[in-house]
Amino acid sequence: MYDIVIVGAGTAGLSAAIYGVRAGKKVLVLEGQNFGGQIINSPEIENYPGIAKTSGFEFASGLYEQASNLGADIEFEQVVEVEKQGKGFIVHTGGRQIECLAVILATGAKNRPLGVEKENQLIGMGISYCATCDGAFFRDQKTAVVGGGNTALEDAEFLSNFCEKVYVIHRRDEFRGEQWLSDNLRKKDNVEFVMDSVVTDIIGENGVQGVIIKNVKTGEETELSVTGLFVAIGQMPDNKAFEKLVDLDSGGYIQAKEDCKTSCEGIFAAGDCRTKGVRQLATAAADGAVAGLAACEYINKSQ
Template identity: 60%
Template sequence: MYDVIIVGAGTAGLSAAIYAVRAGKSALVIEAASYGGQIINTPDIENYPGIAHISGFDFATGLYNQAKDLGAEVKFERVTEIADEGSIKRVRTSQGQYECKAVILATGAKNRPLGLPNEKELVGKGVSYCATCDGMFYRNRVVAVNGGGNTALEDAQFLSNYCSKVYLIHRRDKFRADEKEVERLKAKDNVEFVLNSTISKLNEDETGLVSIDVTDKNSGETRNIEVSGLFVAIGQSPDNIAFENVAELDEKGYIKAGEDMKTGTEGIFTAGDCRTKTVRQLTTAASDGATAALQACGYIDSLS
């Protein structure tokens, strides 16, 4: 029997574990893949207060080690179901089941695909969702990045250091990203902005991706751009369907919860990118984790 079980070992989940064990509670973190979440692929974090520069891997590893050193337990299993049995919550995984008094859902979100017919088949053959993971495979080659947020522009910036040319494709004429990032890219000679446009087709041969068709939303004209690689950065989607019996989801699949991190089920809390919120940043994930842990501790104390 654990006090708190935390589903997900990203920034929110590990922050929750740190705060839970510091409050004197036993905590189990269950993660399906590897610790750190998506931030682990970021080469340089420069927007976390108090830390001027750090790699995503080092940041995540620091969180992981801190949680473990404080006494949190971590298991790498996939959670398949959560049963609410009043004061007891039963968490079932691919390898067994665990009991606890409170659950914190910190499942994060996954990359959103373009939805084109042959996109899935081309993953690893020209299509990627992680520039820092796969960018070096395209050294001195032509690539494209699709998206308009900070992630897309950071990907384009990273790729511009290694690739001969980078096309940045965005469906609008203005970016959601920080203006600082936009101006930095505009100064790059090997970066070309393709605005008000969407990718309508992925063209391939026996080796993989060879070009993309890009359609201008205003004129309707389609342009063929030869590229060796396409990096998709058009947002994220949550994976919370397995928990809809204990946490209400919105139309996009995010867990409905306010700044108190409480779901509609007593003893079930949430934190991070998997919940309904406006801002999804590293700092807000850590904040969510701390809040969820303290709320869970308060709930557990109320049971006695």
């Protein structure tokens, strides 16, 4: 019997484990793939408070070792279901059932890929899914943002402050994002909209040197010379296994506010898997702390 079972060993999950074991609870972290989450693929991190510069792997490894050394059990198993039973829960994996008093869901979210050749190869070498994380590395360079929602427009706005040129590539003739965002971008001399277009190929072997775009109406292909390609076409949370237990929004994110409490008492959601406005490394760690302490408080009150 565990006090807390945490689903996911990313920044939020491991931060929650640290706070849980420091509060004297018996904590198990279950991860279906690799520890660290999305950040483990980032070659450089320069926006985490108190750490001037590190790599995603170093950051994630430090969290893993800290949680483990403090006493958290971290095991690599895929959680397929969480079941409410009496005052506690049963967490089902592919091979066993684990009883606990509280659950923290920290399953994260995956960036939706473009699905073009070389995309995976060049992640961290010109391709990024987070302008606020990596944009500063492209100062005075030409970049492109792919997407038409608020995130894409906000990314373009951010990049326009220090990039020589920012192309905004969108497959439709109108943006899905808010009008005021696109209006602000139209006022900028270094921002150019490339509408009705999709990226069909990425140029470069050891780094992005350009992209090939195709106009979906005319079929015409054009080459854009850029060194940075920022993909902002949405994220994909993986919360379907918990949809019968906690409320999800239309995008599949767990409905939880800053207190990380879900619609099911005793289950908490932390990090990118929950409904929130800002998804950054610092906010994931903050969610982990909040969820970890909230789970401890819930257990203390229910005993």
